[in-house]
Amino acid sequence: MSEPSTDRVHRTDAGAVPGRDPEAVSRFVERFASQLADAGMQRMPARVFVALLSSDTGVMTSAELGEQLRISPAAVSGAVRYLSQQHLVSREREPGSRRDRYRVHSGQWYEAVTNRDAVLRGWEDALREGVQQLGADTPAGRRLAETLAFFEFLQDEINQMMERWRVRRKELFGDDKD
Template sequence: MPGGRLTQQERRQIARGLADGLAYAEIARNLDRPTSTVTREVTRNGGPSGYRAEAAHRATEHRAHRRREAEPREARPAPQPYGRDADAVRAYEEVFTAMIMASGAPPMVSRVLACLSLTDSGSLTAAGLAERLGVSPASVSKAITYLEGQGMVRRKRDGGRRERYTVDDDIMYESMMASAHSTAQLALTARQGVPVLGHDTPAGTRLENMARFLNYVSEAVARAAEEARDLLHTKPGTPPPDTPA
């Protein structure tokens, strides 16, 4: 399997594959590359609909040039308990980070959230995050502020002056509830436009139907999140609900 950076020709193959509607895994097989490589490449450079081979190649060269100029610290591999393969964990962390980015989160936010989520404690200090990710504490602080605003990370004192940033078992619940709230707000805004445009007009009807749809989705997501919340606190080794004990 070839290693190193993607070539310009490989990027053109990726662009052709996306245009043909191929999945990342199939494009990766055609290139004899890991799927994670293609996933990161596309996510970093405009996503499936915005990916352009030439622009992606120029952007990668520019990023590499900036890294050489800045001479950043290398991210230090985290010690791996339970006999885990450090290389496999790092590769998975990159894939997980790319998927968070694909959902709309900024790159540094995605890296911080993935790093915290993949620690057994779910908790690190700013210095610990900076060391693991090879970035500045200021970059970590900005990402944490964003995540706090989304209700996905909490600050805790570790008994001294240091703050620890924690992502707990309810992270997915909090995320789903925030999404449900946002959807409900969008429904409310849509409904406010109905009397403005007229209840019996095509535009007014469209907004009313939109509001009904969004309200239904918001309530369904919130209800499902409440019903499934206990699944987030299942202990290791516990069979899933659909598996016979």
């Protein structure tokens, strides 16, 4: 990295789009991330995720994320680890270089919403045991059983719904990969 000619020291221009106001981008990132945080997502992962979402390429390096969000490499590392586990970003090792790159696919976002699946399953397990412990023939047992039935219904519906979305998405946006 010793080529002053292809000066990449100031990468403020990062985007291919000229008229973009970095201030505006930042405002959006902070606002939306904050709302995701209110809904239960940790703050750093939320900020990193939204920063990626609102980048033109959908790909950023660790350094770029750190610079834009003003956070340490450690914070970036923690955030992307979490996001990978949730399948919200994928990590790519850039072949000719030492840096990792992180990418959002448009698709991963709602896949993740679907992946509440595992959580739901856990709730259902707990409820099933609760019904048994409390007695299926008691008022409390019946109440739990109904809740359980609701979640089972929900899980099924969500699957069908995502199928419909895939169709709809093609209609609206075509089937570009990303």
